[in-house]
Amino acid sequence: xxxxxxxxxIDVEVDDSIRNDPAxxxxxxxxxxxxxxxxxxxxxxxxxENVDECVLCRLCIEASPPGTVHVKKLYDGTELA
Amino acid sequence: MRFYEYEARKIVELAGIPVTKYGFxxxxxxxxxxxxxxxxxxxxxxxxxTGGRMKAGGVKFADTxxxxxxxxxxxxxxxxxxxxxxxxxxxxxxxxxxxYYASVVWDGTAxxxxxxxxxxxxxxxxxxxxxxxxxVGKGHISNLLPVxxxxxxxxxxxxxxxxxxxxxxxPILARLxxxxxxxxxTLAEINPLAELTDxxxxxxxxxxxxxxEAVGRQKKLLRKxxxxxxxxxxxxxxxxxxxxxxSAIDAADxxxxxxxxxxxxxxxxxxxIGAGGGSLTLTDAVRNQGGQPANYSEIGGNPSVAKACGLxxxxxxxxxxxxxxxxxxxxxxxxxxxxxxxxxxxCLELGKDPGETIAxxxxxxAWEDEGFKILEKYGVEYCDRSVSMWExxxxxxxxxxxxxx
Numbered sequence: 001x002x003x004x005x006x007x008x009x010i011d012v013e014v015d016d017s018i019r020n021d022p023a024x025x026x027x028x029x030x031x032x033x034x035x036x037x038x039x040x041x042x043x044x045x046x047x048x049e050n051v052d053e054c055v056l057c058r059l060c061i062e063a064s065p066p067g068t069v070h071v072k073k074l075y076d077g078t079e080l081a
Numbered sequence: 082m083r084f085y086e087y088e089a090r091k092i093v094e095l096a097g098i099p100v101t102k103y104g105f106x107x108x109x110x111x112x113x114x115x116x117x118x119x120x121x122x123x124x125x126x127x128x129x130x131t132g133g134r135m136k137a138g139g140v141k142f143a144d145t146x147x148x149x150x151x152x153x154x155x156x157x158x159x160x161x162x163x164x165x166x167x168x169x170x171x172x173x174x175x176x177x178x179x180x181y182y183a184s185v186v187w188d189g190t191a192x193x194x195x196x197x198x199x200x201x202x203x204x205x206x207x208x209x210x211x212x213x214x215x216x217v218g219k220g221h222i223s224n225l226l227p228v229x230x231x232x233x234x235x236x237x238x239x240x241x242x243x244x245x246x247x248x249x250x251x252p253i254l255a256r257l258x259x260x261x262x263x264x265x266x267t268l269a270e271i272n273p274l275a276e277l278t279d280x281x282x283x284x285x286x287x288x289x290x291x292x293x294e295a296v297g298r299q300k301k302l303l304r305k306x307x308x309x310x311x312x313x314x315x316x317x318x319x320x321x322x323x324x325x326x327x328s329a330i331d332a333a334d335x336x337x338x339x340x341x342x343x344x345x346x347x348x349x350x351x352x353x354i355g356a357g358g359g360s361l362t363l364t365d366a367v368r369n370q371g372g373q374p375a376n377y378s379e380i381g382g383n384p385s386v387a388k389a390c391g392l393x394x395x396x397x398x399x400x401x402x403x404x405x406x407x408x409x410x411x412x413x414x415x416x417x418x419x420x421x422x423x424x425x426x427x428c429l430e431l432g433k434d435p436g437e438t439i440a441x442x443x444x445x446x447a448w449e450d451e452g453f454k455i456l457e458k459y460g461v462e463y464c465d466r467s468v469s470m471w472e473x474x475x476x477x478x479x480x481x482x483x484x485x486x
Contacts, residue, residue, distance in 0.1 A: 003430060006216050007421045007427060008425075009426075009455060034385070050424065052386050053385055053386050055416070055419070073454075075454055075458040076454045076458070
């Protein structure tokens with residue numbers, strides 16, 4: 001079985017300042033339409049195998065404090081603002 | 082979805098159309114019992130989903146129950162066109178005065194069901210239509226409004242049938258039309274529809290085909306009345322590993338739709354194609370440009386990256402596939418960037434260079450600018466809607482044949 005590659009096109013990172021915020025963890029899990037975020041008992045967890053499914057909808061960015069969630073388009077080096 | 086004759090006969094019977102007293106049997110002993118119950122000469126028919134039964138020896142006549150059992154035993158072991166029979170149908174040998182033809186077919190051009198009737202039954206209706214067009218009556222019915230007997234009567238009367246024959250044949254054709262619509266059929270045919278020596282009409286043979294997409298909502302008929310198991314899909318051939326794998330990928334993810342077929346394809350150019358009839362057009366375009374498709378596929382409805390990747394990987398892993406062409410017809414809501422990610426990921430996961438492996442990428446539609454950025458990054462040749470499907474197919478074929486694009 002060929003290896004599954006993750007984060008080929010998109011990378012998503014969250015700042016340490018919100019990583020352990022239960023409200024934000026729950027919100028991010030709720031808003032992401034492609035399940036990139038998981039609420040792991042109050043901690044934000046990134047589901048690596050879903051990151052390339054990102055549809056660039058910006059809902060995660062709007063659901064969290066400014067500058068705390070970073071969505072990077074690896075194919076052109078830009079980041080969603 | 083196709084039906085065996087014994088099932089088609091049951092469908093006809095459920096619609097209130099007279100049939101002879103028949104029995105479906107899976108053993109010689111059952112056939113003997115049914116022949117005994119019927120009494121008199123019977124006909125034993127192989128139950129296979131293929132034509133040419135008579136010529137292959139799959140239809141035999143018997144005068145006694147013992148003879149019926151003997152014929153049933155032989156027919157049950159007889160393979161016809163690669164199909165083993167599911168059983169045999171034991172039917173009385175009817176005393177026929179005249180044979181007629183009645184059917185309802187889906188007219189794809191008119192987008193309505195079409196009733197057909199002929200007073201020359203028992204033979205190929207296409208042949209009758211060609212040699213005796215005045216003996217074939219035709220009439221469309223509405224997709225929504227109730228089917229009136231008068232509509233069927235006009236079709237039957239158009240063949241010159243009058244009097245009691247007209248009165249008896251009319252409700253049969255009308256019921257066949259209602260059956261067709263109620264059960265989502267694409268074909269409902271009775272041939273022959275027999276007028277017996279006592280003047281009554283009975284369906285001696287029937288052929289039914291149901292729209293595959295309707296199987297889910299026809300459970301009452303399929304599971305309860307006909308006892309057809311859910312996994313009994315009636316495919317005309319055993320699906321290949323490629324087809325099974327694509328189907329499994331599609332079923333595992335609700336986002337978008339993918340389909341793949343490779344039955345009868347042996348080429349070297351894999352196709353990841355779709356959108357609004359695009360698959361057929363693009364397959365033809367590749368062939369007419371001198372290319373050899375390795376498969377047929379359909380992709381659309383906004384599939385996930387994983388789904389597009391899964392289809393592309395299955396295509397790329399087929400024996401003999403050297404490159405893939407990723408093409409769609411019209412501008413659709415399927416996101417170009419998502420499909421681009423999927424097919425490029427498939428190449429990368431298989432250790433292939435996307436720029437070398439993807440012969441052409443032509444998907445006009447949503448988010449195409451974003452898609453083009455991805456394709457450029459990986460060196461994949463792409464084009465937008467200003468390049469026709471024909472030209473895109475030609476570029477893909479040229480590339481795989483080593484000629485300058």
